Amino acid sequence: MRVLPANPRFRVGGQTMGPKTPTLLVALLMLHPACGSSDDGANAGFAPAAVPSFPQVPYRGGPRLTEPEIIPVFFASDPLRDDLSQFYQWLDQTDYLTAAVKEYGIGSATLKTPVILTTEAPKTVDDVDIATFLAAATGDKTLPPPGANSAFVLHYPASTVVTLGGAKGCEQFGGYHGRTSVPGGALQGMVAYSVVPRCSWDGEDLRLTTNFATHEIVETITDPMGALDPGWQLDDTPGSGTEAWAAIGGRELADLCENQMYHAIDAYWVQDIWSNEAAAAFLNPCQPGDADRAFFTVVTDATIVHAAPGEEVSIEAIATSNKPTADWELAVSLYPPPSDFDGAAKLSKTSVNNGDRVVVTVNVPPVPPMNAGRSVYRFTIDSLEADASGFYHPWPVMVVVP
Numbered sequence: 001m002r003v004l005p006a007n008p009r010f011r012v013g014g015q016t017m018g019p020k021t022p023t024l025l026v027a028l029l030m031l032h033p034a035c036g037s038s039d040d041g042a043n044a045g046f047a048p049a050a051v052p053s054f055p056q057v058p059y060r061g062g063p064r065l066t067e068p069e070i071i072p073v074f075f076a077s078d079p080l081r082d083d084l085s086q087f088y089q090w091l092d093q094t095d096y097l098t099a100a101v102k103e104y105g106i107g108s109a110t111l112k113t114p115v116i117l118t119t120e121a122p123k124t125v126d127d128v129d130i131a132t133f134l135a136a137a138t139g140d141k142t143l144p145p146p147g148a149n150s151a152f153v154l155h156y157p158a159s160t161v162v163t164l165g166g167a168k169g170c171e172q173f174g175g176y177h178g179r180t181s182v183p184g185g186a187l188q189g190m191v192a193y194s195v196v197p198r199c200s201w202d203g204e205d206l207r208l209t210t211n212f213a214t215h216e217i218v219e220t221i222t223d224p225m226g227a228l229d230p231g232w233q234l235d236d237t238p239g240s241g242t243e244a245w246a247a248i249g250g251r252e253l254a255d256l257c258e259n260q261m262y263h264a265i266d267a268y269w270v271q272d273i274w275s276n277e278a279a280a281a282f283l284n285p286c287q288p289g290d291a292d293r294a295f296f297t298v299v300t301d302a303t304i305v306h307a308a309p310g311e312e313v314s315i316e317a318i319a320t321s322n323k324p325t326a327d328w329e330l331a332v333s334l335y336p337p338p339s340d341f342d343g344a345a346k347l348s349k350t351s352v353n354n355g356d357r358v359v360v361t362v363n364v365p366p367v368p369p370m371n372a373g374r375s376v377y378r379f380t381i382d383s384l385e386a387d388a389s390g391f392y393h394p395w396p397v398m399v400v401v402p
């Protein structure tokens with residue numbers, strides 16, 4: 001799980017998940033699949049030093065909400081109710097959502113009339129209570145019938161503390177999505193829903209809420225059943241080729257772009273969403289992006305490197321960009337889940353450009369703590385935008401013993 005840092009522009013954990021029985025919840029928060037890069041002559045003679053082997057998120061056969069119906073749910077006393085209703089109109093009238101999920105076989109979403117609950121918002125609510133509420137409220141018609149394409153988005157006001165499997169909203173997560181059994185549930189007997197607590201940072205309650213809501217809505221649409229019957233999500237099983245990527249933020253399409261939350265479009269912050277098409281074309285895989293802007297990263301041959309106890313491991317990384325750009329900065333970040341040991345990754349240089357080689361040195365302790373038969377050190381090599389936009393592009397590495 002991620003803790004919300006002081007400055008969410010830089011990095012926030014929007015998501016959490018926490019396995020839960022029988023409902024596996026996943027967490028929170030995208031645009032147009034990139035068109036091919038243009039070559040207008042300005043880049044003549046330029047060639048990327050390497051083409052990144054970004055993962056392609058696979059469709060794993062589970063349900064999707066192919067004709068999604070977004071059903072926002074508010075409490076009447078929620079001071080942001082009207083602002084959020086306007087946001088949903090925006091979401092309905094712009095192509096952010098449609099463009100984000102089109103390549104994943106999802107049609108245009110339909111916005112249903114928001115439901116305004118006249119009951120008092122609870123002081124606290126746990127996901128267990130929310131499941132009970134959904135079953136009762138779909139039964140007594142407080143909520144519309146739970147169709148196979150329904151995506152309920154439950155917004156709680158700041159006065160409500162939301163918890164999920166022991167984690168607290170706005171501390172360990174910014175939102176989550178799940179599914180639960182309801183009478184008449186048309187999604188394998190269930191209904192898909194998202195929960196967005198009202199988090200606050202520097203007066204940005206509304207924009208944080210829209211950011212987290214877009215994260216959860218996209219994941220609800222593309223992977224409504226989560227681990228119960230996966231739709232679009234990476235394989236994160238130990239040793240799988242995509243385990244390191246899935247460790248950055250999670251397996252789902254929004255999780256893979258948590259480095260690009262808080263993308264301001266019009267008045268709203270939204271979550272950028274992983275695009276397999278953009279990834280394959282060496283554009284920024286987190287879209288919508290500005291196609292005129294250079295995208296850069298470092299790449300390594302492998303994202304999982306095996307090592308022996310006591311070894312000093314040298315990993316070569318190559319800096320690469322898809323068009324000419326100014327030098328960019330590199331930094332190492334650590335991601336959850338926690339590593340089993342601290343390999344103290346060191347970069348041989350921290351300012352690079354296309355074609356530069358960087359060596360990352362990692363030290364494995366003589367007796368690394370074993371966990372389920374292995375010991376792991378996880379980090380990312382982040383390429384930081386020079387323009388203070390706060391965007392960075394992570395490249396994940398796992399050093400695994402043995």
Ligand SMILES: [Zn+2]
Pocket residue numbers: 015016026027028029215219250252254255
């Ligand atoms: Zn997520």
